[in-house]
Amino acid sequence: xxxxxxxxxxxxxxxxxxxxxxxxxxxxxxxxxxxxxxxxxxxxxxxxxxxxxxxxxxxxxxxxxxxxxxxxxxxxxxxxxxxxxxxxxxxxxxxxxxxxxxxxxxxxxxxxx
Amino acid sequence: xxxxxxxxxxxxxxxxxxxxxxxxxxxxxxxxxxxxxxxxxxxxxxxxxxxxxxxxxxxxxxxxxxxxxxxxxxxxxxxxxxxxxxxxxxxxxxxxxxxxxxxxxxxxxxxxxxxx
Numbered sequence: 001x002x003x004x005x006x007x008x009x010x011x012x013x014x015x016x017x018x019x020x021x022x023x024x025x026x027x028x029x030x031x032x033x034x035x036x037x038x039x040x041x042x043x044x045x046x047x048x049x050x051x052x053x054x055x056x057x058x059x060x061x062x063x064x065x066x067x068x069x070x071x072x073x074x075x076x077x078x079x080x081x082x083x084x085x086x087x088x089x090x091x092x093x094x095x096x097x098x099x100x101x102x103x104x105x106x107x108x109x110x111x112x113x
Numbered sequence: 114x115x116x117x118x119x120x121x122x123x124x125x126x127x128x129x130x131x132x133x134x135x136x137x138x139x140x141x142x143x144x145x146x147x148x149x150x151x152x153x154x155x156x157x158x159x160x161x162x163x164x165x166x167x168x169x170x171x172x173x174x175x176x177x178x179x180x181x182x183x184x185x186x187x188x189x190x191x192x193x194x195x196x197x198x199x200x201x202x203x204x205x206x207x208x209x210x211x212x213x214x215x216x217x218x219x220x221x222x223x224x225x226x227x228x229x
Contacts, residue, residue: 042220042222043206090158104150104157107158109156
């Protein structure tokens with residue numbers, strides 16, 4: 001069974017640009033969560049999608065958004081990038097009703113210059 | 114609100130010895146789950162072990178065991194027979210056991226270095 005995949009793995013963007021990251025969950029998993037990891041703030045929850053609906057959201061500005069498609073693949077978008085958005089972005093997938101089985105992808109490392 | 118505390122500084126252990134990584138938590142939820150993840154330098158978060166708050170027995174997965182003490186609100190990870198490949202960052206996290214969301218709250222992590 002394939003694991004969670006994230007693309008791209010590495011990304012360099014300039015301040016003010018926008019970026020879209022993609023996450024494909026494990027087959028059969030319908031919940032996808034996104035996390036931001038920085039040295040200063042650690043791992044912080046961004047949002048969670050289930051059946052194409054956002055059902056939980058962390059404390060991030062509106063520049064951070066996401067969506068989920070009917071095949072459970074999810075994308076997150078960050079608009080008007082700031083230097084502080086440089087981070088490792090991780091997504092995790094889980095089965096409906098089984099949040100105790102959460103598996104992460106390899107992450108996308110975003111650098112904003 | 115849920116909170117996870119990992120206060121140990123970098124940990125060192127000799128290869129083949131056992132090591133305990135500490136984790137304390139705080140929550141007002143009656144039902145919850147506790148997770149441990151390993152993050153090597155490559156960045157991927159690797160699931161190690163899970164403990165539900167109502168589970169009577171401590172969880173074990175191969176060389177990993179979770180020492181769950183509910184009254185003390187602690188969920189320490191024990192790694193037996195350490196291997197060089199165990200050198201990594203280890204995160205304790207809290208999340209739901211069941212229910213309508215999958216949000217995890219993470220601690221700051223502990224760096225483990227295994228010496229040959």
